[in-house]
Amino acid sequence: MRVIYYFSGTGNSLSVAKEIADSLTNTDLVRIDFTKLQKRVSIESYEQIGIVFPVYSYHMPKLVVEFLKTLQFNSNQYVFGIATCGAVAGEALKDLRNLIRGQGGELTAEFKMNLPGNCIIEYTAYPNIIQKRLIQKQEVSVNKIIEAVEHNKKTLKINASLFAKVFSKTAEKRYQSYSETAKHFCITSGCTQCGTCQKVCPANNIMIHNGSPSWGKNCEACMACIQWCPARAIQYGKKTIARTRYHHPKVTLGQMKF
Template sequence: MILYFSGTGNSEYAAKRISSIIDDEAVSLFERLRDNDFSEINSERPWIIAAPTYAWRIPRILQSWLEKTRLSGNKNIYFVMTCGGNISNAGKYLEKLCAGKSLNYMGCMEIVMPENYIALFSTPSQEKASEIIRQAEETIDKAASIIKKGRTFPQHPLTLMDKLNSGIINDIFYPIFVHAKKFYATDACISCGICTNVCPTANIRLENGKPVWSKNCTHCMACISRCPKEAIEYGKHSIGLPRYTFPE
């Protein structure tokens, strides 16, 4: 079974492409994460977790959910991590997570996809995004082939920077950057409520027709990227930048 978490569509695409190749079910974790649903899930086929990379590791919201949820049946588990750059030493922490759940860690595959982290970086043009997606499809297909054969994902040599990125930098990054303080809506807002519906932590509510953010933000960028009027900004950084969601 393929379980995926996706804010702007990259990981959803990877999950569904793998699903079509290996003929296995792809299930969104959106509602389970939003509802704090930790009820047991069973699969007789290997587990595949498709997720974005947040500061060189899986999102903490997903890490917490996996720690609390029993995955019964098959003991093998793969991780497919979409990213704008690289996943550094994410595998170390995934292997530890799996050991704590008595699951057989089968490795993690890095899938470079279009950058969506508009809070800090620039998002690509449509033309550039399409080029990156085309290149990513070969890696996604390779991951699916390895899973189909029951082999482990290949692991690459790690640098000191990789270890620092997924370790101390990740620890520092979350408390400093992962909050909703800089989100705001401009006068272009039409009070459609899409931002409230796409938030996986139910962190957004409408007050007087405008979105208001609480303190439980995971920085998935779903709200700012999926706003139909581009009425949501993140401080001054996002102003004028194209929004990115995986093309339909």
């Protein structure tokens, strides 16, 4: 038996995790979200465990870290990690390696996959032509990963470049500040009170009062709310007004909702 855990704000990691799970037999696909922190699960019966997540500021999303700390791995299990990112995975896979070791296992195989960047509070969506190219390459990369997993292949470590190492701490602080400044999320008069933002939030950080959303202090900075709002009614201060929204083209809103 095999399990693939994934965390995803705009569908890149979900799409990769799902394609792998659909190609392999006996594979459970499990979303990492706030509900998974509420009770401990045993992964003893799994021979292979996959973890797919987006890179945030050269590191791992904090919810993924918290979730993995609830699991007990063993050294006989084949554990593989896939970091999806816009370009630079930084120390994310090293973080994962250390984390798994701390929980009794070994990260046997690690992969980095470049996909369209989704950090709308920093930049607009990648041009369509670049998005298309990255998504075409996804298929080739996914096939290589499937091949590796099927044959229990070990891979080389993916370490940060010198540049990423130097900026690692600064990047980490930046990520922390994103989550603390969820207060910059606001809604415009275009809000239709559909509740989608609350339903896609993996951190349960959005409250609805009289139909309108408000944000708490427990944000993962995953961008799901702002990117998936069907009315484009969520902004991050003034920065995002003119920016194009992004989500993975093969992932539907229905797959993202709780």
